[in-house]
Amino acid sequence: MSKEVTVEELRERLDDYVADVGRGETLRLLLSDGRAATITLEESGLVFAHVPPAGIRLGDYRPSGLGRPLDFDSLEFLTADREKDRNW
Numbered sequence: 001m002s003k004e005v006t007v008e009e010l011r012e013r014l015d016d017y018v019a020d021v022g023r024g025e026t027l028r029l030l031l032s033d034g035r036a037a038t039i040t041l042e043e044s045g046l047v048f049a050h051v052p053p054a055g056i057r058l059g060d061y062r063p064s065g066l067g068r069p070l071d072f073d074s075l076e077f078l079t080a081d082r083e084k085d086r087n088w
Contacts, residue, residue: 002026004036 003017003025010017010029017039021027027039 002028004028004030006030007032 003020005017005027007029010027017027021039021041024041026041029037029039031037
């Protein structure tokens with residue numbers, strides 16, 4: 001079963017809605033700009049979107065790097081790969 005709620009309704013009754021999702025209900029969150037988000041229960045537990053730490057806007061989020069620099073010139077690799085595709 002699925003429920004549709006607005007952000008304001010979710011703020012007012014967050015505990016109730018989280019409990020509903022915990023019982024297997026799907027929650028469809030209707031955003032003010034017409035988009036929607038879905039909160040559902042998976043086998044591993046509740047699934048939520050990334051929430052930035054307090055004081056950081058979502059648009060300021062920058063994912064971390066790969067952890068190690070590349071040991072080759074990626075542009076050279078991509079150029080060679082493209083040329084190979086052109087010549088086949």
